[in-house]
Amino acid sequence: MFNYNHYVPVVRWKRGEQTALELVDPTLKNSMTPLIEIPPIPWDFENEMPKKTIDKHLENIGAQVKTSWNHEGPVFVDALQVCSEDDEQMQDGRHPLEFIIDEIQTNGITAIPVTGxxxxxxxxxxxxxxxxxxxxxxxxxxxxDDFDELNQNVNQLLQFFNVTTEETDLIIDYKYIDAGHETRTARLVIGTISTLPYLAEWRTLTFCGTAFPTDLGQVSTGTDGSIPRTEWLIYKRIMSANLSRLPSFGDYIISNPSYIEVDPRYIQMAAGIRYTVADKFLIFRGYSVRSPKHNGWGQTKGLCQRIIDHPKYLGQNYSYGDGYIYGCAQGTERTGNPETWRKVGTNHHLTLAVKEISNLHAASTID
Structure with missing residues (x-):
């Protein structure tokens, strides 16, 4: 289906991420296969209950994927987060994963179920x-938990589903990777891949992870900071290792793998923009959006100016997200809200990641 020169982003199925994916240059989608992760149903903290039913939560999922992905290639679909209770089912009796896959397939897109x-x-x-x-x-x-008994776990999955390696995509997901453990984790990943059973036979093989934290407390409000892209640094080490098969690259874009929902009545959200560069996530933080003194989300105009003044800014024509940042700084785009800036940062990151992977493998071919 694809080789190592490919990108597998974990896309949380929220409106900001959906629109970001929709606005990616269509030619770049040839080198990308999204792993669509269905988020949990939002929680109503005031009434202490889910905000909606499972049917309402998944309403129009097929049409959404068609609009957002809009490409002939397949998508991976993982519904674990929305099926944390294993007895969850739709009103018509279908399991939520079945419903999601059926709806996407009905809209003409191949949807491959993800399990573990x-x-x-x-x-x-x-x-x-x-x-x-x-x-x-x-x-x-x-x-x-799978890596300790790798052969046993892999063989059990193959036997249970009665599938061959040739019809199976394999994602080795390290989820959150501590930036301080880059060398150690790189060795573990390389060791895992080198001892992976049936290494040459899997339909596709992907390494995935992220160093993006659960919160941005390490960058003070009103300042600019950075977080190492440890997952990308590890991937470049993998490319230099003497492996008989190289994996493709996957990450969590500009999110942490954990799903943490905080009561909005008590959260103090600061305006901020996440901007990915070669080996780092650049973080541009403002102040509380509830503070009249700091002009709410209007702060993002100044944040965008800080981005375009930064030497790592890639220019207004690099991606939709970069054009929006430039327009906001100039006053021709709105200062937006959290969804806006997740869309902008995600679109920029998706564009950058595909181009980085292509350049990395082009350079290794020349060498």
Missing amino acids: SQRGSNYQQAVKGILARYNDGICFRLED
């Missing part, structure tokens, strides 16, 4: 049903 060794029995049975119905293969997402 820690999923509930109903989830796994839903995957079996999807395999029988569409015969498009399966994606195994290996995580921390």
